[in-house]
Amino acid sequence: EAQVTQNPRYLITVTGKKLTVTCSQNMNHEYMSWYRQDPGLGLRQIYYSMNVEVTDKGDVPEGYKVSRKEKRNFPLILESPSPNQTSLYFCASSLSLWQPQHFGDGTRLSIL
Amino acid sequence: ILNVEQSPQSLHVQEGDSTNFTCSFPSSNFYALHWYRWETAKSPEALFVMTLNGDEKKKGRISATLNTKEGYSYLYIKGSQPEDSATYLCAHRHGGSQGNLIFGKGTKLSVKP
Numbered sequence: 043e044a045q046v047t048q049n050p051r052y053l054i055t056v057t058g059k060k061l062t063v064t065c066s067q068n069m070n071h072e073y074m075s076w077y078r079q080d081p082g083l084g085l086r087q088i089y090y091s092m093n094v095e096v097t098d099k100g101d102v103p104e105g106y107k108v109s110r111k112e113k114r115n116f117p118l119i120l121e122s123p124s125p126n127q128t129s130l131y132f133c134a135s136s137l138s139l140w141q142p143q144h145f146g147d148g149t150r151l152s153i154l
Numbered sequence: 155i156l157n158v159e160q161s162p163q164s165l166h167v168q169e170g171d172s173t174n175f176t177c178s179f180p181s182s183n184f185y186a187l188h189w190y191r192w193e194t195a196k197s198p199e200a201l202f203v204m205t206l207n208g209d210e211k212k213k214g215r216i217s218a219t220l221n222t223k224e225g226y227s228y229l230y231i232k233g234s235q236p237e238d239s240a241t242y243l244c245a246h247r248h249g250g251s252q253g254n255l256i257f258g259k260g261t262k263l264s265v266k267p
Contacts (some may be wrong), residue, residue, distance in 0.1 A: 085245075100255075123239075143255075144200070
């Protein structure tokens with residue numbers, strides 16, 4: 043089944059403890075992206091990747107890192123999480139910039 | 155950030171009503187416009203990607219039009235059903251930063267039986 047898989051789905055952690063949210067797609071998609079969703083603010087892009095080893099900042103990249111060492115994986119790294127990073131995170135992928143994005147099921151992060 | 159505005163913020167209609175929403179985006183250096191449907195507790199699902207001025211796309215009872223010169227897109231739902239209740243998101247790609255996808259805040263549609 044074609045899908046975008048995020049893990050974990052839920053995580054409660056504490057300030058400063060490094061965490062990684064994994065994202066994997068099995069559709070051979072070139073483009074992958076991370077978003078966060080906050081009430082009243084809508085979906086905002088954190089980072090995106092046009093291809094392997096090519097990543098770029100979205101609108102809200104501060105406090106996040108990403109890597110794209112393989113085509114299928116695009117992990118989101120929070121080196122030193124803070125409470126303002128408590129949010130619902132979505133990973134998405136598409137074959138190209140002209141194609142619709144497929145979204146993962148989301149990861150709800152709570153940072154205390 | 156190149157803003158994307160959607161209106162109305164929310165809409166309540168009766169089953170069988172037809173409805174439409176608007177997405178406004180910067181008209182210069184247009185690249186693509188996406189529409190997504192987002193049901194509560196699920197993830198967004200793609201409806202359309204539109205790239206050419208004058209594009210019209212249709213999927214069942216849902217259709218969309220695009221005017222890149224004036225910077226707007228309309229989404230239409232004909233004969234709304236309760237299962238159409240969702241938030242409808244549009245998102246814009248600007249030619250100057252094609253990988254960057256800017257979402258509007260959405261129009262939340264509620265269809266009463």
